[in-house]
Amino acid sequence: MPISRALPVAPLLLTLLAPGTASLPSEPHPTPASSYLPRLVVEGGAPAAAFLARGHTPAEGETFGSAGPGIGAEDHFRAGSITKTFVATVVLQLAHEGRLGLDDGVEEYLPGLVRDDGGEGSSLTLRTLLTHTSGLPDYMTALPPTDPALTGAAGPSARPVTPAAAVRAAVARPPVTAHGVYAYSNTNYALLGMVVRRVTGHPYAAEIRRRILGPLRLTGTSLPGARTTLPLPRSRGYHRSPADGTVRDVTDADPRFAGAAGELVSTLDDLDAFYAALLGGRLLAPAELATLLDTRPTGGRYGMGIYPQELSCGTTVWGHNGHITGSYARTAATRDGRHVLTFRVNTDAPPGAALETGLLEAEFCPPARSEDLRD
Template structure:
């Protein structure tokens, strides 16, 4: 599978039930989570993996674990489509301020951009973009598999894909779903980035810095724009060839291919802090947070820049995952944000569904009690 074509593949669980309440575990689950983390390396998805869990209020207990060599607790890494949660927060804040409405159409803010192939921007709302129910094709599917950006080695001869060009490439393709039906598409969040710039007069990256990164002091998080290098400290990122299984380094990537759909660089600690703050009500008012977490529009699969996953023990966790050249990351948190976990791989390989679910269950599900215990 091309690396950036799966910039963030669809969420792992697409049919989820109602939100479950989750109490903090009464004892640490690190040994079980550590075992699951080791399997991610032993079974081959990536050379190394790491996790950071946080329990309790700010200043609570942190637990770090790693498997494999060459990965560190403070590494900067590409977070891929976890970017979408940050973008959704900014859009909802702008809605609160009256700069836009979720029922505004794309045409209201970006006239003439979405037109053709059965799609009309005047009939697509910002709410549909946020919930992936616009039906728009994913622009990454329009790029040829031979394009250098898929290997993470885009050079001077490969010009950057602008947001406008990305949208036009998507609109030129047939819709992937009927309007109102859930179909994950990176194009939706590229459009939201353009809308944010149109209504604020500043790039979406500047709004994320002003509204999220600075208030939460997320000093390890950045939106690199055209800078292909990772800030220090960082580990190397790898791509495993589907042909011969060999690893090739893809640490340097032109992030403009991802843009508002996935350019974020962050750390384990910053992502834990961001989701804890978001779900703890520090970025959105209760009514706005309820809108963010409302999955009804997407049939239970997705809220706005965030999705739920129901674990075997009945606990539901909220978060996002991100897949981009050289990196896979996943953050999950309880509904109140008091228990959060971020794990990452230093390769663009998604772990098996069972492996990932097992790691989350080991962290968030209470340990089984023996009879009479």
């Protein structure tokens, strides 16, 4: 979710926010962004941090930077709510194909599951799910933080709550906002995952693999389903207890509860490639790409599975963040997709808005070149 709306929830599985292996050039002189990474460790309290950036032109190549031990350029990690951009892309592709309409009611696809105040669900459309303007409660807060489905506290016999069951728990509660008002909710994207299955006959994960991962050759990205381990190579993921500061290794975790709202596993290189392709027009037709980036329904805060952030230099970057067990990640890119950066820390404690914005500005708002100053 956009950093201004980050909320603490369950201790183990937190609110779900945000091709091939690259050959990385040597970097004898740190870039402003890589020089910023130690602050994520020292001030942000992350065990380690890393980023991978792609420049404006092919000649600029890629830049990798890291701080702290045990985190590599090719590591797989949990990308959390960055999953939402993939899901939104699939939904808009289906809209382009005429297989669904963004203003169709949720009731048309999932009859009886979600009701609005009038009891019919007709005002809850796919568009309101995509833009988080449905008013539906977030299923991450619909269950108590001590629920075994979230913490695994009940031992090996405990079964994770499925997204469908979590959605039912959420929609049984009153709306959190008036219809049409922006309020970030993982429930929206869990429902969209169900809609994709109803429309295509295939799980949303299969459609993401067929429509995005395959064509872009994102071989480091997966939707693990019930798999609790990360592919190799990987770095460890950690959770620090806010109560007593105890640090736990939470690298292995069941991602089923996250579902279409945040189960994605990826790499720095794959996420850079995905957002470059999306914003560069390789995945969506122009009309659907414009719809994806239309923030008017949310007052400029969110598009569809993607959100903008204006930096102090006047540049606006587009992307998403992901906050899940043992991992926090963020991808940001210029509107044309030619300049993109993904960074991550191997803890589920976000670095904080100031540190995150500082890193983005170090990358996207570099100091003026001497020849520019002479003009």
